[in-house]
Amino acid sequence: MQTIKQVPGHLLLGNLSDFRKDSMEFLSRIAETESPVVRFRLLHMDCYLLNSLEGVNHVLVQNHKNYYKGGLPFKVAKEILGNGLPMADFENWKKRRKIMNPVFHKKALDGYAGLMQQYALRYLDKWSRHTGVVDIAPDVFNMTMEIGTDVLFGKAMSQEEKTRLIALEKRLIATFVARVQAGFSLPLAVPTAKNREARKLIREVDAVTYKYLQSRLDGPDDGEVNMLDLLLMARDEDNNQTLNVAEIMDEVRIFTVAAVDTSAATLSWLLYYSAANPDCERKARQELRQVAGDRPVGFEDLPKLRYINNMIQETMRLAPPAWLFSRSSLDADVIGGCPIPKGANLLISPYNMQNSPRYWPAPETFNPDRFDALTETQKSAYFPFGEGPRKCIGYRFAMMEIAILYSVILQRYAWTMAPGYVPEKDITKSLLLPKNGLPVTLKHLEVGELRS
Numbered sequence: 453m454q455t456i457k458q459v460p461g462h463l464l465l466g467n468l469s470d471f472r473k474d475s476m477e478f479l480s481r482i483a484e485t486e487s488p489v490v491r492f493r494l495l496h497m498d499c500y501l502l503n504s505l506e507g508v509n510h511v512l513v514q515n516h517k518n519y520y521k522g523g524l525p526f527k528v529a530k531e532i533l534g535n536g537l538p539m540a541d542f543e544n545w546k547k548r549r550k551i552m553n554p555v556f557h558k559k560a561l562d563g564y565a566g567l568m569q570q571y572a573l574r575y576l577d578k579w580s581r582h583t584g585v586v587d588i589a590p591d592v593f594n595m596t597m598e599i600g601t602d603v604l605f606g607k608a609m610s611q612e613e614k615t616r617l618i619a620l621e622k623r624l625i626a627t628f629v630a631r632v633q634a635g636f637s638l639p640l641a642v643p644t645a646k647n648r649e650a651r652k653l654i655r656e657v658d659a660v661t662y663k664y665l666q667s668r669l670d671g672p673d674d675g676e677v678n679m680l681d682l683l684l685m686a687r688d689e690d691n692n693q694t695l696n697v698a699e700i701m702d703e704v705r706i707f708t709v710a711a712v713d714t715s716a717a718t719l720s721w722l723l724y725y726s727a728a729n730p731d732c733e734r735k736a737r738q739e740l741r742q743v744a745g746d747r748p749v750g751f752e753d754l755p756k757l758r759y760i761n762n763m764i765q766e767t768m769r770l771a772p773p774a775w776l777f778s779r780s781s782l783d784a785d786v787i788g789g790c791p792i793p794k795g796a797n798l799l800i801s802p803y804n805m806q807n808s809p810r811y812w813p814a815p816e817t818f819n820p821d822r823f824d825a826l827t828e829t830q831k832s833a834y835f836p837f838g839e840g841p842r843k844c845i846g847y848r849f850a851m852m853e854i855a856i857l858y859s860v861i862l863q864r865y866a867w868t869m870a871p872g873y874v875p876e877k878d879i880t881k882s883l884l885l886p887k888n889g890l891p892v893t894l895k896h897l898e899v900g901e902l903r904s
C-alpha cells in the first residue's frame with residue numbers, strides 16, 4: 453500500500469484557512485506532487501483530492517457504484533433545489549436517467565436550435581443601443597435563462613408567468629449559493645426566518661410548475677412539444693415507467709443551476725477569450741462566413757463549425773464552469789495503491805487536470821487547434837461535463853446553445869474588452885465565473901460586415 457501524501461496544516465483547523473482563502477489556488481498547489489491522492493483536513497473532516505487520471509477514471513467510471521454524491525453541497529442542493537437527476541442516489545438515478553435520456557437526444561435538439569437562434573436575435577437587437585463600455589455578463593445570463601425557460605415551457609406558458617418563474621429561480625439560486633457559502637445552516641424543517649423564507653420560495657416555484665404541468669396534462673393538444681412535454685411523455689421502453697409530476701417538478705428546480713448558469717458561464721468566458729485572441733476570432737468569423745454567410749446558424753450547420761467548436765472546448769478546458777465536484781465512498785477502496793476509507797470525501801477537479809503541465813503543453817495558452825489532435829491521455833484529462841454514467845445529460849444541448857449564441861453574436865457584433873480588464877476567476881458562487889463581469893465596447897455590424 454502507498455502512503456497518501458498529507459498536506460501539513462493547523463492542529464485544530466487543519467487546512468481550512470488556506471482552503472477558504474482561495475480553494476482553487478490551494479487545490480492546484482497541493483496537486484503539485486506525484487502522489488495519486490492528496491489528503492488534507494478541514495476542521496475534523498478529511499478530504500481526498502484525486503491527483504491521477506487513473507484515480508478519476510476509477511471513481512467516475514470503473515467503480516462508480518462505490519461513490520455517491522455526498523457532502524455539504526449535495527445536502528444543501530437537495531434541500532433547496534430538490535432531488536433532481538444531478539442529486540439523485542443510485543437506484544432512483546438509474547430509473548430517471550433511462551427515462552430522461554431521449555429528451556436530450558439529437559432528434560429533440562434539432563427542435564430547440566431554432567428557438568435558441570430566434571431568442572438570440574431578438575435579445576441582441578438591444579445591444580445596438582449600448583454606447584461606451586458596458587458589462588454584458590448580466591445580458592449573457594439573462595439570455596440563457598430566457599432561452600432555457602422557453603425551451604422548457606414553450607409558448608404554452610405566458611410571458612408573464614415565465615418572467616415570474618425566472619425571478620423566483622434567481623432567488624432560489626441565490627439562496628442555494630448563500631447556504632453553501634455559509635458552510636452550515638440548520639435543516640430546512642427548523643422554522644428560522646431564513647428557512648421559512650426558503651420554504652416559501654420553493655413552494656412558489658413548485659406552484660407555478662405544478663399549475664403548468666396540470667394544464668399540459670388536462671389541456672387541449674395545441675401541437676406544441678416543449679421539453680417539459682417531452683419529460684411528461686418520456687417512458688422507459690423496457691418497463692413503461694414514467695416520471696411522476698413531483699419528479700418533474702424536481703427537475704425544473706435544478707434546471708437553472710445545471711443548465712443555465714453553466715452555459716452562461718461558458719459563453720461569458722468564450723466571449724472574453726475570443727476578444728483576447730483576435731487571430732482565433734478571425735478564424736471563427738472566416739469559418740462562419742463560409743458555412744452560413746449572414747444567415748442565422750441552424751442545427752445542420754453545427755457539425756461544420758469545427759473551429760468554433762474547438763474554441764468552445766478550449767474555453768471549457770481553461771475555465772470549466774463545474775471546476776470541482778465531489779463524491780463520498782460507500783465502502784473502503786484502494787485508488788492508485790492508496791487506501792481510501794469508507795465514507796471518505798473525495799474531490800475531483802477538472803480544472804486541475806485540464807490545466808496541468810503534466811498533460812498539456814503551454815497549458816495557460818488559449819489554443820483551440822490542440823483539439824484537432826488530442827492524445828489519448830489528453831482525452832482522459834479533459835472532462836468539463838464529468839465522465840462515466842453521471843456525465844452531463846445536457847452536454848450536446850449546451851454545446852449547441854453556446855455555438856449558436858456565439859455565432860449569432862459574431863455575425864452581429866465586434867467587441868473589445870474594456871482597457872485594463874483582467875480576467876480574474878470568481879468561484880464564490882460555486883461555479884467558475886469571470887470575477888469582474890464582461891465590460892466591453894460593442895460595435896454593431898451591418899449586414900455584410902461579417903465579410904470584411
Ligand code: HEM
Nearest residue numbers: 537538710711714715718774777837838842844845846850
Ligand atoms: C456548459 C454547460 C454545462 C456544463 C459545464 C455542465 C457540467 C456538468 C457536470 C460536470 C456534470 C457532472 C457532475 C458530477 O459528476 O458530479 C453535469 C451533470 C448534469 N448536467 Fe450538466 N453541464 C452543462 C450544461 C447542462 C445543460 C444544458 C443541462 C440540461 C439541459 C444539464 C443537465 C445536467 C444534469 C441533469 C446532470 C446530472 C446527470 C446525472 O447525474 O445523470 N447540464 N453537468
